[in-house]
Amino acid sequence: MVLSILNTEQPVSLIAEVALLSPPFVTLSYSLPKVFVPEFWKVGQRVVLPLGSGVRIGVLLALKPQTEITNNSQTKDIVLKDLIWSLDKKSFFSESYLRVLIQLSHRLFLPIGQILASVLPIGLRSNQLKLCVFNGQKPKKYTLKELRFFDEETYRKLAELWASGQGGIIERNINTLENELCELCVDPPWAVRPSAKRQIALLELLWENGALNRKIIQDKLGAEANESLKRLSELGFVKVRPAQGEEAEADEIQKIWEKVPLNEEVSAFELTNAQQEVVDKLKDSLDTHQRSSHLLHGITGSGKTVVYLELLKHCLAQGRSVILLAPEVALAIKLKNDLQKRFPQQKIILSHGYQTPTLRESIFRQVSEAQEALVIIGTRSSLFLPLKNPGLIILDEEHDASFKQDEGLVYQAKELAYAIVQEYNAMLLLGSATPDIKSFQATKQGRLTLHSLPERVGGGTLPQVELVDIRHLTPTDGILAKPSQEALLETINKGEQAVILLNRRGYAPLIYCMQCSEPIKCPHCDIALTYHKARERVVCHYCGYNYAFPAPCPTCKSLNFVPFGEGTEKLEESLSGILPPDVKILRLDRDNARRAGRMEEILAAFARKEAQVLVGTQMLSKGHHFPDVTLAIVADADLGLNLPDYRATERSFQLFVQSAGRAGRGSKAGKVLIQTRNLNHYCWDYVKSTDFSGFFEVELQKRKRMKYPPFTNLALIRLSFPVEWKEGYKAMELFAEIYKKEAETLDVAVLGPAPAPLSMLRGRRRYNCLLKAQNWQHIRRIFQVGLQSNPFKDKIRMHLDLDPVNMM
Ligand SMILES: [Zn+2]
Ligand SMILES: [Zn+2]
Incomplete structure (x- = not known):
């Protein structure tokens, strides 16, 4: 019985189709080694296969009778190679699972192998594995490549051991450096000497990226980083722990939540x-x-x-x-x-x-x-x-x-x-x-069934929404207008809590050089750098580029700067000037919630009423429940309304209603103040009355008029090329022609390629080409034509984004 996977007499007549889990990710055909019975191979197994002079890992997609293949005259004379081994005794993936991913691969226009490779953790697609067999003695280990070149007799012996259950342990050589995670324990500013450049570099690296393993740190900062790591962990700034402890870490975070009472609605x-x-x-x-x-x-x-x-x-x-x-x-x-x-x-x-x-x-x-x-x-x-x-x-x-x-x-x-x-x-x-407008439309067309919960649990009412005019505020004024400040003080005096939402992190979003009359910008993205006071650095929010600040202007070397605007860090600071000194303020944004568990600590502390005010980015509009919050302030509603995106109003509406949802969830009535310069915008009536269907109707009519989803299919072809490549602009014109020509025969509207709103990122010029069509197939067709006729494959990168959420 144990030997039932070994073949004795029957000829093997099946062909395996295998998707490669490494570039070029193609699907290839292989024959099956005669040693095993055909039943040994199962669809959904991960298998070892020969390619070129090496071995690769793939996923077995299908087993087909040889006749089906040889009937195709083109492939008749091709001699297929044998698969080498299977990594799984059962199927790792079900056929249903593979069908879903194959469907996705058609939709995204990507090979199934590439999709599998991007979803599988590295250990499940690595070919650095070893086959281990026990023969009553010390276990013997073979690399996958060795398996390929065994003579038939040795191969058969291995197969026999495998079949009798004496083999099969396959393990990856884990680099011990990969198994140590280093993480930050303290927020900036860090108390290290300014001359300790390596220590600062390491702290910055961990701040930007979160916990990293020692191998990545060494790759980025060199072997000297070990010395800094040692020193910083002695100081208690950095903790080094085994990577497998992550489960324990999740438990730690969970413990923070356990101190927070359950929402009434859940309990x-x-x-x-x-x-x-x-x-x-x-x-x-x-x-x-x-x-x-x-x-x-x-x-x-x-x-x-x-x-x-x-x-x-x-x-x-x-x-x-x-x-x-x-x-x-x-x-x-x-x-x-x-x-x-x-x-x-x-x-x-x-x-x-x-x-x-x-x-x-x-x-x-x-x-x-x-x-x-x-x-x-x-x-x-x-x-x-x-x-x-x-x-x-x-x-x-x-x-x-x-x-x-x-x-x-x-x-x-x-x-x-x-x-x-x-x-x-x-x-x-x-x-x-606040459903997505597309989902709402789908309920009208019968593709989704709509169910409603129109009332708050416990009979609470929705908060009252008011607009606050901020047209008179100049960039050097504080961001909170008088009425907002007064409402805030009143709330605090009553012993209640307030949240203030400002969707812009950092201290000052613009650092203006008076000499150049220009803000300092990221050299890789052409985007203004944001000043972060606690870090004493200016930072690019798109690519992470940063340097210590104050420093001379990169263009004119002057030191004459004026900071403009207000981010969450500055707002937190200026609030402490407005509010009585005993009022505690917490801040929640991506900067101070970088360390694992920090975000939960902040939210839990606010829920325990350890602070009266919580300032934060849109992170705090999502799903959190604080029964004593009776005031929510949206500090700058125009940030979202003015984005170059056809969904700007929808997104803003959702954000306002969600933010309003943070106020008055307990027994006390809530109030929402929205600060805007755009008092005549059509969305306000609907925000004030939380009239979803009214808003959706108006918004849908607008989309219909402008031919935007859900009335058409929208896609972006994202093109980019290196900044220093001067011919790039010409090439974009060429693509404009290629796309337009192809679109003539299909019913597709092509806009562009034109410079993307974020026109430069990480040293590359970015162009967007917007496609509108009733048929997704036509959109893919145009992308494909561009892909195939790209004469500058090493320079131009091209991606298809169907129904883009990010238009930048
Ligand atoms: Zn940048
Ligand atoms: Zn300057």
Whole structure:
């Protein structure tokens, strides 16, 4: 029985199609070695294959009868090479899983191998593995390349050991340097001597990138970094710990949340009538085991999470798995914590892109091997876990832009989730207080079923919204107008809390050189550098370029600067001048929430009322619940309204309503002040009355008129070339012609290529070409033609972004 995978007599007549997990990511055909029975090979296994003079790893996509291949006259004479070995005894991926990814690969116009490679943790696609066999003696290890060149007899012996269960442990040579994580323990300014340049470089590196392993640090800063690391860890500025401790770290963060009481809406065991009605309908739908898609529109504080929890329980009872997605890691951890309190016995897997490769690998394996129904909570990348039987996928805060991945593999989590529920006959539930206008339109067209929770749990009312005119404020005035300051003081005097939202981090967004009459800019991105006071540096928010400041102007060497504008860091500082000295202010933005657990600490401290005011970027508009907040101030509403993006108003509307949702969630009434110079904008009436359908109607009419989604399909071809390459501009004209010519025969509107709003990034000039069409296929066609006729492949980079979320 144990030898059943070995072949004795039957000829092997199957051909394997394998997707390569390394460049060029193509799908190739291989024959199967005669030593194994055909059943040894399974679709979804990771396999070792010969290519050129080396070996590679691939995923077995299909097994086809030889006749099917040889009937094709073109390939008749090709002699195929044998696969070498299989890395998995069972399929690692199910056929359904592969079908979903193949569909995605068609949509994104990328080879399936490239998609698999970008979703698999490094350890699962590395060819630096060893095959280990036990022969009653010391285990013997072979590299994969050695396997390729064994003579038939040795190969057969290995196969026999493998078949009898004496082999198969495959391990990666883990570089010990990769397994030590170094992380910052203190925020800037750091108390090190200015002459300690190496220490400062290391601190800056960790500040910009978060925890890094020692190998990356050495690669970036050289071996001397070890000395600095030693010194800084003695000082307690940096901690070095084993990378596998990440699970423990997540537990640490969880502990911070545990001190925060559950939202009333989650802790209540009684459902409200509205919740019960929605839950009943959705449960009925789950019971049919038919694919279905729903939108849950629940106003802020209406208890959407409770609906999720009830459905999750129901789905698990059916023996099917659940994926619950949040727009960011902190919210995912919070959700996991809430859920764990409600279901203490249930094992819940947390999954997100910031986990170490080692941890991600172990989660991938765990999910692939699981027999029981699982609960996964995480961010968008969790959809790529190889779950066997998903029954329910929930996207909370579905309107959030973070569900679209912009860099690397460009995909929209909602579309991927939709494809998964189609494949598995599962349910997709999108939830939001401010749905995406496309989702809203889909409910009108019957592609999503709409459910509503129109009231706050506990009968709380939505806050009153008022506009504050800031047209008279000059750049050197403080950013808070008088009425806002007064409202803030009044709130604090009543012993209540306030949040102030300013979507601009740092101290001063512009450092103006009086001599040059120009702001200092990033040399790689042509974007003004932001001054960060605590770090004593100016920083590019696009590429991270930074240097110590004050320093002479890079152009004229003068030291005559004027800072302009106000970021969160400055706002925090100027508030302490306005408010009584005993008032505590907390700040939450990407700068001071860089260290793991820091964001949770800040939010938890605010929830415990250790401060009266919380200042922050849009991070704080998302899903947090503070019962004593009765005032929310949006410090500069125009920042978002003026963005060069067709969704600027929609996004701003969502942000305002979400920010308003932070106020008055407890028993006390709330108030929202929105500071703007744009008092006549049409969105205000709808913001004030939180009239979603009214806003959507107006916005949809505008989109229809301007031919924007959801009335057309929109795509961006992103082109870029090195700044120093002068012929680049000519080349862009050439592409304009190529695209236009191709578009003539298809029904596609082509705009550009024109310089992107962010026209330079990381030393490259950026151009965008906007395509509008009814048919996605036509858009892909135009991209393909450009790709194939690119005469400057080494200079011009080209990406297709379907339904772009980021227009910059
Ligand atoms: Zn830059
Ligand atoms: Zn200057």
